[in-house]
Amino acid sequence: MPDIPEQTGYLKRKFYPRTWITIGIALVVLHILPWVVPNILHIMIMIFLYTIMGEGWNVLGGYAGQFSFGHSVFFGIGAYVSTLLFIHFGLSPWFGIFVSCAAGIIFGLFFGFLSFRYHLKGPFFALIMLAFAEIFHMIAMAWSAVGGASGLLIPLRGSCPSLMQFISKTPFYFISLWLMLGSLFLVWWIEGTRMGLYFLATREEHDAAEALGVNTFKTQMVAMAISAGMTAIGGTIYAQYILYIGPDSTFGVANSVEIMLPPIIGGPGTVLGPLLGSALLTPLSEVTRLAFQSYSGVHLMIYGVVLVIVIMFLPNGILGFARKALSGFGFRGKLST
Amino acid sequence: MTYSFVLQSLLNGLLIGGVYSLMAIGLTLVFGVMKVVNFAHGSLIMLGMYTSYWSVMMFHLNPYASILISFVVLFIIGVAFQKFLINPILDAPEHNQLLLTLGVSLFLENLAVFLWSPDYRVMQTPYSEINFYIGDISISLVKLLAFGVAILLAAIIYLILTRTDLGKAIRAASEEPRGSLLMGINIQRIYIITFGIGAACAGVSGAAITPFIPVYPYAGWLFVITAFVVVVLGGMGNVPGAFVGGLIIGIADSVGAIFLPGGMKSIISFIIFILILLFKPTGLFGRKDA
Numbered sequence: 001m002p003d004i005p006e007q008t009g010y011l012k013r014k015f016y017p018r019t020w021i022t023i024g025i026a027l028v029v030l031h032i033l034p035w036v037v038p039n040i041l042h043i044m045i046m047i048f049l050y051t052i053m054g055e056g057w058n059v060l061g062g063y064a065g066q067f068s069f070g071h072s073v074f075f076g077i078g079a080y081v082s083t084l085l086f087i088h089f090g091l092s093p094w095f096g097i098f099v100s101c102a103a104g105i106i107f108g109l110f111f112g113f114l115s116f117r118y119h120l121k122g123p124f125f126a127l128i129m130l131a132f133a134e135i136f137h138m139i140a141m142a143w144s145a146v147g148g149a150s151g152l153l154i155p156l157r158g159s160c161p162s163l164m165q166f167i168s169k170t171p172f173y174f175i176s177l178w179l180m181l182g183s184l185f186l187v188w189w190i191e192g193t194r195m196g197l198y199f200l201a202t203r204e205e206h207d208a209a210e211a212l213g214v215n216t217f218k219t220q221m222v223a224m225a226i227s228a229g230m231t232a233i234g235g236t237i238y239a240q241y242i243l244y245i246g247p248d249s250t251f252g253v254a255n256s257v258e259i260m261l262p263p264i265i266g267g268p269g270t271v272l273g274p275l276l277g278s279a280l281l282t283p284l285s286e287v288t289r290l291a292f293q294s295y296s297g298v299h300l301m302i303y304g305v306v307l308v309i310v311i312m313f314l315p316n317g318i319l320g321f322a323r324k325a326l327s328g329f330g331f332r333g334k335l336s337t
Numbered sequence: 338m339t340y341s342f343v344l345q346s347l348l349n350g351l352l353i354g355g356v357y358s359l360m361a362i363g364l365t366l367v368f369g370v371m372k373v374v375n376f377a378h379g380s381l382i383m384l385g386m387y388t389s390y391w392s393v394m395m396f397h398l399n400p401y402a403s404i405l406i407s408f409v410v411l412f413i414i415g416v417a418f419q420k421f422l423i424n425p426i427l428d429a430p431e432h433n434q435l436l437l438t439l440g441v442s443l444f445l446e447n448l449a450v451f452l453w454s455p456d457y458r459v460m461q462t463p464y465s466e467i468n469f470y471i472g473d474i475s476i477s478l479v480k481l482l483a484f485g486v487a488i489l490l491a492a493i494i495y496l497i498l499t500r501t502d503l504g505k506a507i508r509a510a511s512e513e514p515r516g517s518l519l520m521g522i523n524i525q526r527i528y529i530i531t532f533g534i535g536a537a538c539a540g541v542s543g544a545a546i547t548p549f550i551p552v553y554p555y556a557g558w559l560f561v562i563t564a565f566v567v568v569v570l571g572g573m574g575n576v577p578g579a580f581v582g583g584l585i586i587g588i589a590d591s592v593g594a595i596f597l598p599g600g601m602k603s604i605i606s607f608i609i610f611i612l613i614l615l616f617k618p619t620g621l622f623g624r625k626d627a
Contacts, residue, residue, distance in 0.1 A: 300443045304439075305440070
């Protein structure tokens with residue numbers, strides 16, 4: 001098998017010295033931030049968590065081109081599996097996170113097997129994922145063994161690092177930061193692999209990719225597994241951080257929207273898109289949540305407006321637009337995403 | 338479980354099924370003509386409910402006269418929606434249209450939360466107390482009227498589609514957009530009218546159920562997913578299919594309610610949805626080439 005040439009047109013992944021310097025400065029800033037401005041830790045943690053899950057959605061939606069409207073199902077599976085294991089068996093979430101991730105992948109493969117076998121795509125795939133998430137939502141609401149409509153409170157055992165419980169927010173900041181950096185690296189790495197190119201081929205021309213020998217079913221299954229696993233990890237950390245999970249806040253439609261909007265608005269199919277989208281939307285939602293406490297959904301009204309504006313004027317997201325605009329001015333390839 | 342209890346469920350299912358049919362006809366018409374999956378359909382249903390509710394509460398209209406107001410208001414909203422938001426991005430990939438309607442629905446629902454608070458509002462009408470009895474079976478007047486209104490509008494739309502020039506133009510635009518453009522049909526205008534009719538269906542079905550279903554900003558979610566199930570069951574874009582599908586899902590839902598605990602009753606229609614999407618995405622009555 002011949003190797004893919006390193007410098008193909010789309011994947012100009014050369015790192016200039018200034019890219020390394022930028023990354024280095026960003027890492028240093030992010031690591032000293034908790035001591036410089038401690039009161040924004042909550043917002044930063046939420047940005048990181050929704051970036052992790054946005055990257056998960058991005059692998060399937062942005063790279064492999066299958067838009068899911070029900071990613072909250074993986075978030076919920078991640079949150080419920082680790083929480084139930086902790087409550088009933090005392091299993092530390094540090095191990096629970098692996099079980100959650102595995103459970104997310106298993107369900108992802110199951111949903112993927114059902115949908116991709118019949119070449120469901122576009123709105124049909126979006127809707128079937130929504131239906132799966134709604135079924136889980138209904139089960140979580142009706143089944144009292146998993147808390148029913150009132151949800152589950154995770155018992156707080158004080159500061160107990162071995163159970164992923166901390167009094168201060170700083171450890172969660174670093175957990176979510178490193179997981180986010182890991183997710184960025186993972187997606188960046190996938191983008192450069194043969195499988196990453198299969199994702200793009202399947203997204204752009206499903207039938208042509210098939211004709212050229214790409215196993216599109218397998219490609220979509222791999223994308224689904226990675227996507228589901230990453231989203232489930234985000235769900236576990238969220239549950240440990242908030243210490244409460246309920247059917248609406250996990251499996252709800254609004255949560256699917258909050259997972260998918262950062263990559264769509266930041267730029268689907270780009271490594272940094274979900275981070276950019278999350279960095280823009282999460283503070284917006286936290287601020288409006290504080291400003292309109294009695295109206296819990298008002299931040300979604302703003303999300304709706306942002307989504308409509310982005311779809312109408314920047315259909316490839318902010319980064320997609322930036323890349324196009326810059327390449328028009330002769331910056332082709334210099335903007336490494 | 339007695340014989341009359343089952344019959345009662347079947348009847349209630351059939352009556353609400355008529356309303357599901359009307360909701361689904363609006364959705365399937367928009368899909369059939371524009372190939373746009375309108376995620377905001379539920380929000381339009383919700384707006385229809387609020388329009389009817391406020392006309393009754395503020396202007397003391399008869400709830401059944403308020404249906405006309407809902408029709409007009411939602412038709413206008415639908416026209417504006419298509420003209421300013423969907424027409425400009427008709428050439429974009431289909432998931433972009435889906436996301437656009439999702440954005441509009443997020444906006445409308447949470448605007449309703451903002452304007453009218455998330456509280457449940459119940460419309461008080463003298464009609465909701467009236468029931469007829471046939472043997473052991475009771476028929477609620479408001480449900481019967483909702484069914485009647487839905488069937489009437491569905492029939493009118495069917496006649497418009499099959500018997501008028503406008504209907505012919507809509508069907509032509511749905512089958513062959515380019516060809517009908519060449520024949521001098523103003524496609525953009527047809528799209529605007531079609532979306533207006535689709536939104537008006539949502540508005541009327543919302544208004545028709547307001548006398549017996551509480552109004553709240555997320556009420557649309559209850560119905561939009563059901564409407565999608567019906568549309569997929571009947572075949573995307575198939576108007577008579579949506580009508581029959583609505584009755585089937587209405588009955589399946591209320592039969593499910595006999596066996597399943599309260600919160601789980603819609604699971605039956607979800608399972609039907611998944612099975613249909615997986616095994617026959619063209620719907621029960623779909624054409625092979627669709």
